Amino acid sequence: MARTAGSHSDITGPRVRDAALKLFAQGGFAAVSMRAIAAEVGVQAGALYNYTPDKQTLLFDLMERHMNELLAAGTDDPSLAPQERLKKFVAFHIRFHHARPDAVFIAYMELRNLTEENFARIEALRSRYESGLETILRDGVAAGVFQVSDTKIATLAIIAMLTGVNTWFRTGGRLSLEEVTAQYWDMVRRAVT
Known part of the structure; x- marks a missing residue:
C-alpha cells in the first residue's frame, strides 16, 4: 500500500504512537479503535499498518518504550x-513520572490487556526497575541505617506511594513539585528508619 502523499515515516510513526498514547489514556485500550487513532493522526486507518502490525503491538511498544526510558534515565x-x-531515587521517580502522566497511566492500568508473552516482557522490565530500589534498601539494611523487615514489600510500597503523586498532583496547586517531593522523601525516610 502506498503511503499518503506528504507523509513521512519518521514523522507519522511518532505521531501514531503519540495519538495512541493519548487515546488509550483517555478512553482505555479496549475502547480505542485503530480508526480512532488514524483519525487523530489524520491518516487513513489502513495506513496505520505501515507503522504497527496491530493494536496489541502498539500498546506493547508504548509500554516497552516507557520502561526502557525509565531504566535508561534512572x-x-x-x-x-x-x-x-x-533520596535521589525518590526525587527521580516523582519527576520522571510527573512528566509522563499518560505513559504512567497506561503502564499500570493497561497491563491486563497485554498478551501473556508481552505481559511477561513488561514485567521483566518492571522487575529490573524495582530491583534497583530494592538494592538500595538492602544496602541500607546491611549498613544498619534502614530497618526494613522485607525489602521486596518495602520496594513495592514505596513505588506505589511515589507513583500515586501522578493521580493528584497538579502544577499550580498549593504545593510545588519540589515541595511535594521533599514531603514524600520525608515519609519514605521515616518508613525505612
Missing part, C-alpha cells in the same frame, strides 16, 4: 550513602 551510584541514594 541511575544509582553505589558509592553514595544508602540514604542519599534513596
